[in-house]
Amino acid sequence: MHELSIAHSLIETVEAALTDKPDLRVTAVNLQLGVLSGVEADSLRFCFDIATADTRLVGAKLVIETVPARAFCPVCDRDVSPAAPHWYRCPECGGSCGKLSAGRDLQIASVEVLDPNEETIDEAPLA
Ligand SMILES: [Zn+2]
Known part of the structure; x- marks a missing residue:
């Protein structure tokens, strides 16, 4: 287990x-x-x-x-908190984020x- x-x-x-x-x-x-x-x-x-x-x-x-998950969005130019099911997409602009820095x-x-x-x-x- x-x-x-x-x-x-x-x-x-x-x-x-x-x-x-x-x-x-x-x-x-x-x-x-x-x-x-x-x-x-x-x-x-x-x-x-x-x-x-x-x-x-x-x-x-x-x-x-x-x-929470955190990733940097280059479009918004700041850290955002992606959520399920789009862990690699910015919740603000929908752009793709790079590596998750937390989560x-x-x-x-x-x-x-x-x-x-x-x-x-x-x-x-x-x-
Ligand atoms: Zn964004």
Whole structure:
């Protein structure tokens, strides 16, 4: 299952980033998901809940922010947001756009962690 292996790799990424902070509890993972990533948000959320069960991310919420497609239209001379089903056509003028500059994203924007010693919730960028 595609989404399940993605869920596992998200968990691995977070665990790797927090190896030196074993006390922190992860409460949420904020993910940016492009509309063209081919990943179904509901399915990924479901798989994430299963995959986190026996990891330190247990109980963490997967918060998915959908990233719209973006491409540069040479006619309009600016970035536009193509939409289904014309991913390579400008929605303003109908001209053809080049490469999409966004829309295939699948990346963790940040994680929210709880420090049980201080009982505070922090938002940490994961880069
Ligand atoms: Zn245009």
